[in-house]
Amino acid sequence: MIHALILMCFCLLGVFGDKEEVKISVMEGHSVTLHTDVTHIQRDDEIEWRFNNIRIARIKRSVDINPSYDETDIFRDRLKMNNQTGDLNITDVSSQHSGLYHLNIFTGNKQKVKAFSLTAYAPLPTPVIASDVSHCSSLTCVLLCSVMNVRHVTLSWYNGSHTHSSISVSEQKSISLPLEVEHQDTNTYSCVVHNPIRNQTKHFCLADHCRPCSDVVNGCGTVEFVVLRLVVTAVIGVAAVAAVIVLSYDIRSRRDEEKRKSHTSPTTASSDE
Structure with a gap:
């Protein structure tokens, strides 16, 4: 057996x-x-x-x-x-x-x-970096690195040559990865999308993407700032139109008064004689 x-x-x-x-x-x-x-x-x-x-x-x-x-x-x-x-x-x-x-x-x-x-x-797209204005502050800002319609990839933020954070997907989708940095940060960052055989890297200048912001009026392009600017512009415009109307009325009134006086002057002289 x-x-x-x-x-x-x-x-x-x-x-x-x-x-x-x-x-x-x-x-x-x-x-x-x-x-x-x-x-x-x-x-x-x-x-x-x-x-x-x-x-x-x-x-x-x-x-x-x-x-x-x-x-x-x-x-x-x-x-x-x-x-x-x-x-x-x-x-x-x-x-x-x-x-x-x-x-x-x-x-x-x-x-x-x-x-x-x-x-x-699939061929890799170049990552896109944008500032997340909804998280803009006077001390820090948040950057978003994004790629569209990718699969079997890893998206990573690098601080120099060291990985700061990463996210991976297998099924096809669009992904974004945030990075919070201080305005005074002097480190060198880059965003990389890669698969086992290829990678695409996006370098960026921190000053171009991250600027200080105040609470309301700021340089981050928020909706509140744009609306406020439009309202102020409209008010100034209305005030200017009103000033022109008042000035025109005042000039017309003075002319009418001068004409009235010029018509009444000869009559007064005859009475005195």
Whole structure:
């Protein structure tokens, strides 16, 4: 009984072999090659590629020297299998190609299995930095670093070369990360969005984004300040119009008085004679 179990174990090892898994990252729109580590396919070899358990490419040297493709819509015209090594090349990679790929190599009664975990990353936008005026004060200000419509990224504030704070997302969304600093802060800050293969950095000048603010009238562009400025402008305008009207009325009154006096003067002189 023991001998039978040992023999079964050796048989299973001979059939399935050792399973390897390789993690691969690629930018969307680029190409990627999955390697078999085979230098030359032998006559009795069969190499098969599967994506999420669906066969997409195969070469069986005893039948044909050229590979065959069972292409689904997402792989149409994007696959090319090397007929000497069995390597699989995928062109114009998109997020739909992220997933698990299995390589099966059959040689006689032996099978070698290798797995590839592929992740396709979208191009990274440049972070945008803006002042959060709702938290503006005379001592500190809050800066917001934002990126739109991203996935599988980490957004971080850096103080020099040290990470100050971070936030990560896997699903596609827009994210913002606040940073509170003092107006007199002399440190060098930057905002970075990154994934495992690329990053985008936004440097900034603290003086351009963070200015002192008073309670009401301030330079932070608050709604209250804008409304107050409009009201003051309107009041000044009304006062100016009223002054013009009063001045015009006064000038007209003086002219009428002078005309009246000029008409009454001759009559008075005749009476005296």
